[in-house]
Each structure stands twice: as structure tokens, then as C-alpha cells.
Amino acid sequence: MLKTLSAPQDKVQPLPRVNPVGLLDLPPEIRLQIHRYYIPRKRIVEVSDPRFEIRWHFEEEDYIQDIEEEDYIQDIEEENYTLRFRERHPGFSGRSLDH
Amino acid sequence: MADLWIINQYKNNLLLVSKRISEEALDILYGENIFNLYLNGSGEYFLRKNFSERNRRRMRWILVIAQPRGVSFEPGRKPDDAMWFLILPNIKAFRLVAQQPLQARGYSNAPTLEHEMVKWVKWIEPFLDCFGRHLPSTAVVEFDNDERIETSELVKVRLPNGYRKVQCHLAGDFALKRGRFSIDSGYWDDDPFLLSSKEFPNRVLRRQCHSLFQRYRNPIFVDNITFRSLASFPPYQG
Numbered sequence: 001m002l003k004t005l006s007a008p009q010d011k012v013q014p015l016p017r018v019n020p021v022g023l024l025d026l027p028p029e030i031r032l033q034i035h036r037y038y039i040p041r042k043r044i045v046e047v048s049d050p051r052f053e054i055r056w057h058f059e060e061e062d063y064i065q066d067i068e069e070e071d072y073i074q075d076i077e078e079e080n081y082t083l084r085f086r087e088r089h090p091g092f093s094g095r096s097l098d099h
Numbered sequence: 100m101a102d103l104w105i106i107n108q109y110k111n112n113l114l115l116v117s118k119r120i121s122e123e124a125l126d127i128l129y130g131e132n133i134f135n136l137y138l139n140g141s142g143e144y145f146l147r148k149n150f151s152e153r154n155r156r157r158m159r160w161i162l163v164i165a166q167p168r169g170v171s172f173e174p175g176r177k178p179d180d181a182m183w184f185l186i187l188p189n190i191k192a193f194r195l196v197a198q199q200p201l202q203a204r205g206y207s208n209a210p211t212l213e214h215e216m217v218k219w220v221k222w223i224e225p226f227l228d229c230f231g232r233h234l235p236s237t238a239v240v241e242f243d244n245d246e247r248i249e250t251s252e253l254v255k256v257r258l259p260n261g262y263r264k265v266q267c268h269l270a271g272d273f274a275l276k277r278g279r280f281s282i283d284s285g286y287w288d289d290d291p292f293l294l295s296s297k298e299f300p301n302r303v304l305r306r307q308c309h310s311l312f313q314r315y316r317n318p319i320f321v322d323n324i325t326f327r328s329l330a331s332f333p334p335y336q337g
Contacts, residue, residue, distance in 0.1 A: 024119065035124050038113055041131040044162065044269060048136070048145040 129157035135270060136161070138226060139169035143179050152185060159191040162267075164274050165226070167200045167219050174221035178229040187233035194241040195230070195262075196271040197223065199250045216249060223250070227257035236260045243267040245275045 023031060045051075114121045114128075129150075136142030142163070146155065166172070187193070200215035210218070234240055240262040244250045254262060265271075272278040280286050 024117070028123070031120075032123060032127065035113070035120075035127050036131070039124055039127045039131075041127065042133075044133045044135050046135055047142060047149060048140070050149050 125154065126157055129154050130159045133160040133162050133269070134158050136163055137169065138163055138165040138223075139167070139172040141170060143171070143182065146186075147179065147182060155182070155186050156189055158186055159189065161186070161190055161192075162194045162270055163196070164270055165195065165197045165223055166274060167198065167215060167222075172222055174218045176222060176225070178226045180229055183229050183233050187230065187238075188235050190234065190238045192239040192241070193230070193234055194243070194265070194267060194269075195254075196267050196274050197242070197244040197250050197254075198275050199244060199247050220249070220253065224253065224257065227254060231258045231260070234258070234260060239263065241265040241267070243271040243275070245271075245277060 023034070026034075113124050134146075136146055150158075199219050200212060203209055203212045203215060230240075238260075240258060240260065241264075242251075242254055242258075242262045243265050244254075246264075251264075266277075268278065273280045276282055276287070278284075
């Protein structure tokens with residue numbers, strides 16, 4: 001390798017060309033595994049309205065939890081904002097900030 | 100039909116790559132999802148309308164719900180035998196959730212419970228016949244009717260290859276108002292989450308309402324445990 005790199009430019013042998021491997025060149029088992037990764041699976045599909053916009057069922061609880069956490073963070077931020085506002089404006093006693 | 104599957108056409112173009120890839124992808128798309136239909140509603144109609152014959156043949160998991168109401172709940176109604184003949188022989192798992200009438204309706208001159216039962220039997224019998232005729236012995240057939248004797252007896256006779264009694268949490272709990280969807284659970288009470296969050300200054304209450312709202316949007320969903328049990332069907336033993 002070093003020899004090749006240190007050789008003069010005009011004497012360098014080009015590397016053998018390898019045809020790129022496409023999806024269709026892969027064995028069918030591997031291709032199916034790849035498809036499974038991309039295609040929605042294990043979901044309930046209503047035949048009256050067949051689509052996959054439903055949430056991934058395993059994420060049902062997680063999703064709610066995420067929303068709650070966001071909500072919680074937002075609440076904390078609001079509280080912090082209230083505290084900061086009161087620090088800056090000690091004379092202010094507006095009730096609107098309590099919510 | 101392909102358009103209906105594609106949520107975002109710029110992200111889900113796998114079906115459009117080539118004929119070969121499309122065939123493989125469709126086998127997964129139809130063969131590894133559960134198709135849910137209401138027999139008493141327009142389930143059969145939508146199965147015909149929304150899916151091509153070729154794709155219907157690809158289906159492997161079917162969840163059928165039958166209730167004593169709806170546009171297709173007419174005694175003597177004939178099932179679409181030709182359509183089921185194409186779908187059912189390829190099925191891996193077939194689950195039927197049947198809710199027989201439990202009480203007479205409340206309005207004046209309403210038919211008695213006996214009348215309702217006769218109507219129910221007349222309606223569901225042809226469907227059970229059809230399923231029993233076309234379901235292969237290799238398919239896992241599951242049945243949930245909340246342990247009601249009358250329909251169980253019917254099913255015993257009409258599904259000669261046998262079946263397994265289950266408690267379906269996918270759709271059965273919701274249809275039969277059981278478990279987390281029972282009357283006592285509060286799920287069927289007035290919907291508090293339709294009110295704005297301003298009317299719920301209490302954070303905890305607001306979150307509960309949000310959770311309810313999420314459930315309301317997708318009343319039928321698979322939970323982890325249920326699907327695992329569904330996915331790992333043991334080999335059928337008649």
C-alpha cells in the first residue's frame with residue numbers, strides 16, 4: 001500500500017472496479033428484513049379507513065408520557081418565569097401570573 | 100389503493116421502486132398487519148372497495164367484530180361468499196369478537212330479548228357457516244363473546260375445525276365494554292376532555308383528560324402484551 005502511495009503518479013495501477021451492490025442483488029431474506037424495517041407492521045388497520053397514521057401501538061404509553069413531560073417542563077418554565085418576573089418587579093402583585 | 104397506504108409520498112416510496120420490490124413489500128404490508136372489520140357495519144363493503152383482489156389474498160390476520168346493530172345487521176343477510184373464499188384459505192389467524200344482544204331495547208314496543216336473539220342468530224349463522232367453510236384447519240381461529248352460552252353453542256357447531264376462546268383486548272374489550280372500557284371504568288361517561296384546558300386549571304386533571312383524549316382518538320389499539328400473545332400463536336391443535 002505504501003509502495004503504491006509513494007509511487008509516481010503515472011505508474012499507479014488503478015484499483016479494480018467493483019460493481020456496486022444494489023438492493024435487488026441482495027438475497028431475498030435480507031431484502032425482506034430491510035423491507036420489514038421500513039414498512040409498517042403489526043398494526044391494526046381499519047378496512048373502512050386503511051392507513052397507518054395511527055400511532056405505533058407500543059408507544060401508546062410512551063407518547064402520553066412524553067406529552068406529560070413536555071407539559072410538566074412547560075409548567076416549570078412558567079413557574080420559573082413567574083419567579084424571575086417577581087424578582088425583577090418586586091412591587092408587582094398581578095394575579096394573572098399565578099396561572 | 101396505494102395512495103391510501105402512503106402517509107407521506109416523499110418518505111414512503113418503497114412501493115414505487117420496482118415491480119419486484121413492490122410485490123415483496125406488499126406481501127409484508129398486507130401479510131403482517133391485522134385487518135379489522137365490522138360485520139354489522141360496512142366491513143365487507145369496505146374490504147371489497149378499498150382493497151384489490153390481489154391484496155385481499157395477501158391478508159393473513161383478520162379481526163372481525165359482530166354486534167347486533169348497524170347497517171348490515173339484517174337477519175338473513177348473505178355474506179359475500181366469493182370474497183371470503185379468496186381471503187380465508189390464506190389466513191394465519193382469524194379472530195371473531197361477537198357481542199350477542201344482552202337486553203331488550205328501552206323504547207316502547209321494542210322487541211323482546213328473545214326476538215333480538217332470534218334476529219341475532221338468523222343474522223350471524225350464515226356468516227359463521229361461511230367462515231367455517233373457508234377457514235383452513237391450519238389457521239388459528241379465536242373467538243371472544245364474553246362467555247355467552249348461546250353464541251358459543253352456535254360457533255361450536257358452525258366452526259367444525261375448532262376454535263380457541265380468548266379475551267380480545269385489541270377490540271373485544273371496547274366492543275363488549277369490558278376491562279378498561281367497562282361501564283364502571285368511567286370511559287363511557289361524559290367526555291370532560293372536550294372542554295378547554297382553561298376550565299381545568301388543575302394540572303393532574305388536565306393530564307388525565309389528555310390521556311383520555313388520546314384513548315378516545317384511537318379507541319382500538321394494540322397493547323404490548325396482547326400483541327405479543329397474538330404474534331406467538333402456538334401451532335393449532337384441533
